[in-house]
Amino acid sequence: MKKFISGFLGVLFLVAMIVFAAILQYFNLLVFWQRIVLLLLFLILGILAYHGIKHRNHLTSVVSILILVMVISFSSVSSYSIVSLYSTLGRMSTAGQGEKEVSVDQKEVEGHIMEGFNVYISGIDTYGPLETESRSDVNMIVSVNPKTGQGFITTIPRDAYVRIADGGHDQYDKLTHAGNYGVYSSIHTLENLFDIKIPYYARVNFDSLIRIVDALGGIQIYNPNxxxxxxxxxxxxxxxxxxxxxxxxxxxxxxxAGGELERGRNHVVLLKAIIDKCLSPAILANAQELLNIMAEDVQTNMPAALLTQLINNQLSSGTHWNFGSAQVEGEGRMDLPSYAMPHNQLFMYQLDPDSVESIGNQIRRLSPSNEAGESGLSREESPQ
Structure with a gap:
């Protein structure tokens, strides 16, 4: 009987180890030496347990069987979880609005991991399907450098008076109206404003925020008043x-107290709290649920290869992130014309050119790859 059990478990163990090793290699999970150490640990435990099954002492045999079953179970569950995780990442990286998944080569991914990149966060003022074209009431640029663990969150007021790219025909209007022309209109508008590149975006709505925060088990913030x-x-x-x-x-x-500007600062507080919770060990319990929700409730064009590499980088380095933040300054006016609504008197927030220049410099200092470079983008001048 022991011979049959040891043989059966031995085959299962061998298959489980081969599959687990193949999955770690295929998804490039963990750095090479970490994969070797983990597999050697499992291999040693498995071999010791396999030989322990044949021991004359009944208790030793039972304990060895349990250890071998645990190793097989852990490696099998881990293999399934990894495949499920990266399958979800693949679904997340499929952009909305009929776009195809973004293709990006490994060198570009590694460049972004080493040098940093920008992500535009767009929050539209709707519930329901994310495909809905609507005003972008939340407009943030998250600049990250995974190598240094530095991050910078820029908040641009929804009423910022800027040249609207693409569907806005480069005419002045409030930034929130760019969302009506699609997410890339907002991206190109902000690229022109700060003279930077924004290769990626994440688009959310009211339902997205509710489900993400609930999946995290809630978030903690400091409320000043x-x-x-x-x-x-x-x-x-x-x-x-x-x-x-x-x-x-x-x-x-x-x-x-600060009205719309204060609300913008609150958005940064909430985003930082969500990021902190995502980077904490507590996320492990709900990681798959959170990823499933994000796959359904977040539109992004970030390729699966980049998302995978970001996770691998964080797992291998354990980087402690430090995020700064800034909001573009300016003044409110009621006498500026709107391209989308020419016959209406609307509140506009005229941006301070020095504030725009300062924040653009901060983003570019965080990462040289954030510069617009050959794209031909140039920072617009503020209207008088």
Missing amino acids: AFSVKDVHFDEGMITLDGESALVYARDRKHQ
């Missing part, structure tokens, strides 16, 4: 938000 919005109360100090309350907090501007 107590206030209430309808039946939702926010205490002063450290507070915990679930998905619904996070959305209420993100949308409020009537109870913020």
Whole structure:
């Protein structure tokens, strides 16, 4: 009987190890020496347990069987989880609005990992399908350098008076209207404004925020002033938000001393809290659920190869991230014309050219690859 059990488990162990090693290699998960150490550990445990099954002592045989079963189970479950994880990453990287998945070679991925890149975060003011064309009320540029662990979040007010690219025909209007022409209109508008490249975007709506925060088990933020919005109360100090309350907090501007600008700063606070939670060990329990939600509720053109490499880089280096932030300064005006709504008197936020220049320089200093370079983009001048 022992001979049959040892033979059966031995075959299972061999198959499980081959599959596990192949999956680690195929997805390039962990650095090479880490893969070798992990596989050697499993191999040693398996061999010791295999020989222990044949031991005359009954207790030793039983313990050895349990150890071997545990090693086989762990490697099998890990293999399934890895395949499932990267399958989800593949679904995440399929852009919306009928676009094809972005193709990118390994050298470009490695370049972005080493030198950094920008991601445009667009929050549209709708529930339901992300394919809906709508105003982009949240406009942030997240600049990251995975090599150094440095990040920078730039908030651009929704009412910023800028030249709208593509469907806006390079005419002046408030930034939020660029969303009506599609996400790339917003991207090209901001590239022109700051003289940078923004290769990637992530587009979310109200449902996205609710489901992501709930999947994280809530987030913690510091709220400087107590206030209430309808039946939702926010205490002063450290507070915990679930998905619904996070959305209420993100949308409020009537109870913020700085109005729309203060709301923009709150968006940065919420984003930082989400990033901190995603980088904490607590995320492991809900990682797959979170990725499934993001695959359904986040539109992005980030290729699976880049997402994979980012995860590998974080797992191998354990980088401690440090995020700074800034908001473009300016002044509100009611006398500037709107291209999309020429017969309406709208509130516009005229940007301070020095603030735009300063933030553009900060983004470019974080990573040389963020410069517009040969794209021919140039920072626009502020209208008078």
